[in-house]
Amino acid sequence: DGGITQSPKYLFRKEGQNVTLSCEQNLNHDAMYWYRQDPGQGLRLIYYSQIVNDFQKGDIAEGYSVSREKKESFPLTVTSAQKNPTAFYLCASSRAGLSGNTIYFGEGSWLTVV
Amino acid sequence: KQEVTQIPAALSVPEGENLVLNCSFTDSAIYNLQWFRQDPGKGLTSLLLIQSSQREQTSGRLNASLDKSSGRSTLYIAASQPGDSATYLCAGNNAGNMLTFGGGTRLMVKP
Numbered sequence: 396d397g398g399i400t401q402s403p404k405y406l407f408r409k410e411g412q413n414v415t416l417s418c419e420q421n422l423n424h425d426a427m428y429w430y431r432q433d434p435g436q437g438l439r440l441i442y443y444s445q446i447v448n449d450f451q452k453g454d455i456a457e458g459y460s461v462s463r464e465k466k467e468s469f470p471l472t473v474t475s476a477q478k479n480p481t482a483f484y485l486c487a488s489s490r491a492g493l494s495g496n497t498i499y500f501g502e503g504s505w506l507t508v509v
Numbered sequence: 510k511q512e513v514t515q516i517p518a519a520l521s522v523p524e525g526e527n528l529v530l531n532c533s534f535t536d537s538a539i540y541n542l543q544w545f546r547q548d549p550g551k552g553l554t555s556l557l558l559i560q561s562s563q564r565e566q567t568s569g570r571l572n573a574s575l576d577k578s579s580g581r582s583t584l585y586i587a588a589s590q591p592g593d594s595a596t597y598l599c600a601g602n603n604a605g606n607m608l609t610f611g612g613g614t615r616l617m618v619k620p
């Protein structure tokens with residue numbers, strides 16, 4: 396089935412540690428996105444990529460990094476510089492820009508700092 | 510900068526009732542507005558997408574409207590069912606790849 400796969404579903408990070416969340420899509424979409432969701436709140440954009448080897452910062456990019464070496468993959472690294480990383484992380488993709496295309500989401504990854 | 514607000518934050522209704530969820534936005538220069546459903550601990554599922562040139566979209570028991578001049582969108586759910594219980598989020602698209610989300614309305618439909 397076509398879709399977006401995020402892994403792991405649950406991840407625990409120690410203080411000062413970098414962790415990477417995986418996102419893979421087989422929808423042949425050009426654009427991919429990472430969002431953060433805090434409990435009871437809406438989503439905030441971390442990074443997005445419209446094409447391979449290119450990505451742009453969203454509203455809350457500080458403390459995060461991404462790469463887009465392949466069309467189907469858009470991993471997110473939560474670095475030690477991110478002081479409050481505990482949240483629900485959602486990866487998404489769309490055909491191109493969002494002006495006329497539906498966005499599709501993965502099932503999310505829970506990150507907790509221990 | 511676009512701001513999106515959803516009221517109420519939570520809503521509980523008996524099964525069978527028709528209901529309206531509200532979404533307001535501050536910047537009327539909007540490309541489109543989308544409504545999503547989110548089940549607990551899950552990702553988002555797109556329900557309806559309304560382009561700026563459209564006034565409403567329908568899918569089954571769902572109808573979404575868009576009034577750019579007043580900065581409002583509504584999601585109408587007819588004959589609600591317990592399976593409709595979820596959080597509903599709206600999001601406005603103003604600048605290409607930037608979606609601004611509201612905080613969501615948590616809906617509970619009681620049998």
